[in-house]
Amino acid sequence: MPGGQYQVFQHSVYSLTDSSEAGPEDEEADTTVRLTPLQKLTTEMCKDEKTIKDLMIGRRVGFYKVRGEIGYGTFSRVKLAFNALTKDKVALKILDKTRLDTQAQRLLSREISSMESLQHPNVIRLYEVVETPSRLYLVLEYAGGGDLHNKICNEGKLSDNTSKIAFAQILSAIKYLHNLNIIHRDLKAENVLFTSSSCVKVADFGFSTRVSSRSDSLDTFCGSPPYAAPELFKDECYLGPPVDVWAMGVLLFFMVTGSMPFRAETMGKLRRSIIEGVYTIPPWVPGPCQRLIKGILKPVPTDRYAIDQMLGCDWLLPVEFPWLLLPAEAGSSLQSLLESENRVMEEEEEVRSLLEELGFTTVHIQNNDLTDTRSPVTGVYRILLDRVQKRRGYDIPPVVRGMVRDPKREGLRAYRGLRHTSKLCVLS
Numbered sequence: 001m002p003g004g005q006y007q008v009f010q011h012s013v014y015s016l017t018d019s020s021e022a023g024p025e026d027e028e029a030d031t032t033v034r035l036t037p038l039q040k041l042t043t044e045m046c047k048d049e050k051t052i053k054d055l056m057i058g059r060r061v062g063f064y065k066v067r068g069e070i071g072y073g074t075f076s077r078v079k080l081a082f083n084a085l086t087k088d089k090v091a092l093k094i095l096d097k098t099r100l101d102t103q104a105q106r107l108l109s110r111e112i113s114s115m116e117s118l119q120h121p122n123v124i125r126l127y128e129v130v131e132t133p134s135r136l137y138l139v140l141e142y143a144g145g146g147d148l149h150n151k152i153c154n155e156g157k158l159s160d161n162t163s164k165i166a167f168a169q170i171l172s173a174i175k176y177l178h179n180l181n182i183i184h185r186d187l188k189a190e191n192v193l194f195t196s197s198s199c200v201k202v203a204d205f206g207f208s209t210r211v212s213s214r215s216d217s218l219d220t221f222c223g224s225p226p227y228a229a230p231e232l233f234k235d236e237c238y239l240g241p242p243v244d245v246w247a248m249g250v251l252l253f254f255m256v257t258g259s260m261p262f263r264a265e266t267m268g269k270l271r272r273s274i275i276e277g278v279y280t281i282p283p284w285v286p287g288p289c290q291r292l293i294k295g296i297l298k299p300v301p302t303d304r305y306a307i308d309q310m311l312g313c314d315w316l317l318p319v320e321f322p323w324l325l326l327p328a329e330a331g332s333s334l335q336s337l338l339e340s341e342n343r344v345m346e347e348e349e350e351v352r353s354l355l356e357e358l359g360f361t362t363v364h365i366q367n368n369d370l371t372d373t374r375s376p377v378t379g380v381y382r383i384l385l386d387r388v389q390k391r392r393g394y395d396i397p398p399v400v401r402g403m404v405r406d407p408k409r410e411g412l413r414a415y416r417g418l419r420h421t422s423k424l425c426v427l428s
């Protein structure tokens, strides 16, 4: 199959052989002596018949061994896979290029360009992109705890505390995106995933867009109708951030009640119901949460809560985030800038030594720009960095003050010496 051959060919393009290594006459000695995991893998990919067959039939994609299907969407199938070198699980979003029209191709390149710059504990990380003539594979951070839609359909509405914990993380992710001028435009329960340790990850950037300023007007109808803000049905143009905020209001309603605020049998009726903005919050929803929903689901975008108002609302006051080891922002104190710099250096060092153990040399790293999403070296680097950061507690979910805590998690937190802050805005 041409796709497979292309993949095999691609690996030689990435020049994974370090030019400072032994010459051809030493190759035989090398193989009998001891190959590094990287040398073993690249040799298999070029010479081992089974590996080459697996690459040709799509059982392997680049450095990844493909397993069963874990999800599907309008444009894609998503499979579980493993990086053959690091053994870490990843999600492989597979897109058939021959079935994408120009519009879908444009959305896909936006999805990639939005995602490749993102690094936040509540946003699915893009590790690598692998391309064959017929397919595009997005190698993504794996979230093994299912999606919010299935969780609510199977288990019913979330408790008040669980809703707070999940919503605070979504809010943190969206604040981060909006600060980078990225609008998600497809927030819905199906696109909110959980890791096996219940950390929330916002996924699916297929409709996302980067604006030059948050006050820029947009004009494409995007997203899922039940989550669409009224201005998307009425106006020719709309502002990005309030559209994500509205979808978060629908999500919040769905989390705390287990049902949708706007429902109808036909699209016309749904549209009317959203434009009229009439919905009923069940009386048992706690007052602070009701006030937040009402502040968000305001028909006029300029009346709607801004992200910072949501962050400061009464309902979320008891949420405590672990001290997140994110890079300090400009304007932070000199001490936190230095601490942040030291942390980044320590992490880099840890990742580099893991890369060395796998057989990557300084020359490999120098030859590969580690921001190039299409390089397998970047894929391995990002997977290892994610692993190191997770071990340091980057994506421990927040807790609600006064809630009975899981002693195992507490032990972990104490061990890692993480501090708490009662302010949600540390995640800005």
Ligand code: ATP
Pocket: 070, 071, 072, 073, 074, 075, 076, 077, 078, 091, 093, 124, 140, 141, 142, 143, 144, 147, 190, 191, 193, 203, 204, 205, 206
């Ligand atoms: P649509 O536009 O219809 O929402 P899509 O084609 O853009 O879908 P995604 O939403 O990204 O595809 O993924 C489809 C499904 O695959 C998700 O709803 C989820 O169940 C699963 N999935 C996607 N990414 C991951 C991931 N990183 N980890 C685990 N499961 C995932």
Ligand code: MG
Pocket: 073, 190, 191, 204
């Ligand atoms: Mg989706």
